[in-house]
Amino acid sequence: MRLISNVASSNRFFTDLNSFQMQQRRTLSKLPLQANFYPMSSAAFLQDSTSRLSLLSAQSQAVASLRPGELEVVLDRRLQQDDNRGLGQGVTDNKLTASLYNLLLEDRRGGPQEVGGASVEHLSLLAHLTSLSLSHPPITMVAPSNSQVPKLRPFLPLRSSLPCDVHLLNLRTLEDSQEAESPSQEVALLLHRKGFDCSSTPEPPLQCTWSVHEEVNLDDLFSPLQFGSVRRSGLTLLREDDEPESARQQQPPHITHLRPMEISAFRVELN
Structure with missing residues (x-):
């Protein structure tokens, strides 16, 4: 093309x-x-x-x-x-x-x-x-109207939009360290802040915002979920940064210092 x-x-x-x-x-x-x-x-x-x-x-x-x-x-x-990579013939069966x-x-x-x-x-x-x-196209799952599967309680996350330059990579439950294969009260939250070029301004302007102070308010995003402590971690979630305890306990919980061109990982405790 x-x-x-x-x-x-x-x-x-x-x-x-x-x-x-x-x-x-x-x-x-x-x-x-x-x-x-x-x-x-x-x-x-x-x-x-x-x-x-x-x-x-x-x-x-x-x-x-x-x-x-x-x-x-x-x-x-x-x-x-043949490209001498083990196939033994040319690649002519394109689909x-x-x-x-x-x-x-x-x-x-x-x-x-x-x-x-x-x-x-x-x-x-x-x-x-x-x-x-x-x-990342949306995935729509539809169940037949006569299905015998019990209905789940409605859950409507992301009541407000993320900042334009922040991408939610993952939000998943962590296993309990005491009981194997049991969920804990902590979740792993991975955010990627994009680095973008400011020389182009779309018309009309985008309908989302971006934070000058590099912060994300979790209570506004994931209501009605209630979050406790927020602890910065490595991407493997096996270690925690040496932050003072006062910085980990924030009311309401905020995630700060999301630097452009970096992926940040957090261990977030659910109340």
Whole structure:
């Protein structure tokens, strides 16, 4: 699939690394064709001083910019000969596969940020939200009306929206350390705060907010659940940071210091 635009991108374009950060790529004519393709986990974009063209993908594929203003995506490939990887024949039995993309064109203001002589770029806030909607579609489960399964008590979490730049990665119950395979009163909460580019402002403005003070109020989010202590932990949830006890007991419980481009893990006690 080839996308052709009038974006003056020269021989530079950007792809993401594990859906976490964007990496600048360069197309070099002295390299063979296959050496100018790079992995695209979920996003790639071209840009100049006034515009940006972002390709957001629901699946991982290879991407290149072989000419200025163009993006080329490998949807599938066929091999007529064996690749000496154990198959013993060429790959010619391709199956029809659905691919899902969103194409986003944005106006830009200001030049690129540079660190150590290299251009450092991020997706815009709108691009982040669009990419998340592709990667995490809602799952609808429907039971037949004559089902004999007992009805569960209604639970309506997330009474208010998370900040625009905070993504809820996981909220799960932790096992009781005393009784194996029994749930404890603690839950694991993993939050990812996105780093985003401020040079693009969508019109109309987004209907969510973002916290200047890098904090999240748990009582507002998960009402009617009541939370007690909040303790910062490592991503493995096997250790806890050395914080003073007064910082762990907050009423109402707040999560603070969510730094951009980082995943934070917390052990939260339910009352």
